Amino acid sequence: DQQVKQNSPSLSVQEGRISILNCDYTNSMFDYFLWYKKYPAEGPTFLISISSIKDKNEDGRFTVFLNKSAKHLSLHIVPSQPGDSAVYFCAASNNYGQNFVFGPGTRLSVLP
């Protein structure tokens, strides 16, 4: 049973608009959440993270929101750019980084 879920396999957004990627988790022991971006034939690169003691973290165009009671987090990208087109993975962790559990990914396409 998947502990981290990304229910949208793909998302298309117009350049300049907001992209919202969603993620749900089932294990309440997770206390740290991460978003990774992956281009084809490359390894994932870390994008942004949030600790369970916060509900929002912002870094430039990227903002992650965490709703612990709903076990839900989302990544907002504003404004979206064509270079943001990639697969985005949501991940959850606990125990000082000994276990990173990843979702299946959402493929974002930003159309010019």
Place this chain on the structure above:
Amino acid sequence: DVKVTQSSRYLVKRTGEKVFLECVQDMDHENMFWYRQDPGLGLRLIYFSYDVKMKEKGDIPEGYSVSREKKERFSLILESASTNQTSMYLCASSSLTSANTEAFFGQGTRLTVV
């Protein structure tokens, strides 16, 4: 910058061959991981290690083994490669001593078993 290096970007092997995938990290990280990525399934953990000579099974260890003889190096071994092991393999490392830290990934190895 953290660097995680995987020995090959692309590999083609025959069914039944023994395959070694090597990974080296240069940040003195305690934790190292091997994942495989398949479409629609995301990244699935094969094995991880939190210290030299220590290993723990992940979600899909069947058909794989690992070796960690030195802190910086973590090897994934396919004892007898099969076509269902065709996949993208990703190595990662992270610090055990820092809370709220990310995993750093290598560039990946695309393995095709024919």
